[in-house]
């Protein structure tokens with residue numbers, strides 16, 4: 001069992017931010033990554049549609065014999081991780097916006113969340129947000145447009161900058177001191193985000209926490225791969241261009 005791979009999926013390149021953290025924490029684990037970018041963006045789809053897509057992605061990874069699945073997408077996690085855990089026997093790890101740590105850290109009592117519409121309108125997000133943000137103002141920005149830009153390979157330049165400013169300026173004006181990147185695509189442009197933010201605004205993302213949680217789960221199930229080579233296999237059902245660029249053309253991508 002331990003030699004079997006960890007499966008990771010996302011609506012495209014966003015999950016690579018999670019894959020990187022997992023590879024650092026668990027360097028011997030073999031990983032299968034599924035870029036389901038034919039269905040990108042998830043954030044503008046209905047809950048039912050997201051559930052169906054994630055069911056199919058999980059089935060694909062289970063057929064590839066994955067011992068655990070990481071849902072490397074906030075939109076997918078907040079919309080359907082409960083259902084996936086119910087439908088399949090394999091353990092699942094998901095990613096959610098880091099609202100709790102942001103709420104604990106804020107001094108101004110104002111936090112900003114940059115996420116997709118699908119995440120912001122999900123039940124799980126509102127439960128987590130209500131639980132941790134008593135007496136804290138949460139400024140939500142729906143940034144689906146940003147997912148599309150990043151997925152199409154635009155990670156710097158004027159267009160990206162103007163979309164980032166459109167979302168960040170209202171939060172800055174409201175006086176946030178914590179910015180939560182509630183979508184796994186956004187850490188890919190964290191440098192550009194930080195250029196716009198005034199000093200004093202802390203940026204939070206969840207990839208390290210997901211990697212630590214993944215390790216804890218495989219340890220619990222006694223699945224840990226001590227001697228593996230950390231082999232990575234990439235599958236993609238849409239355009240491979242952005243994925244290939246981010247991977248510096250160092251890996252073969254199997255086109256589905």
Ligand code: DGL
Pocket residue numbers: 010011014015040041042043044072073074075076116119144147182183184185
């Ligand atoms: N990476 C996904 C997330 O974390 C992007 C969702 C999308 O495809 O809209 O939410």
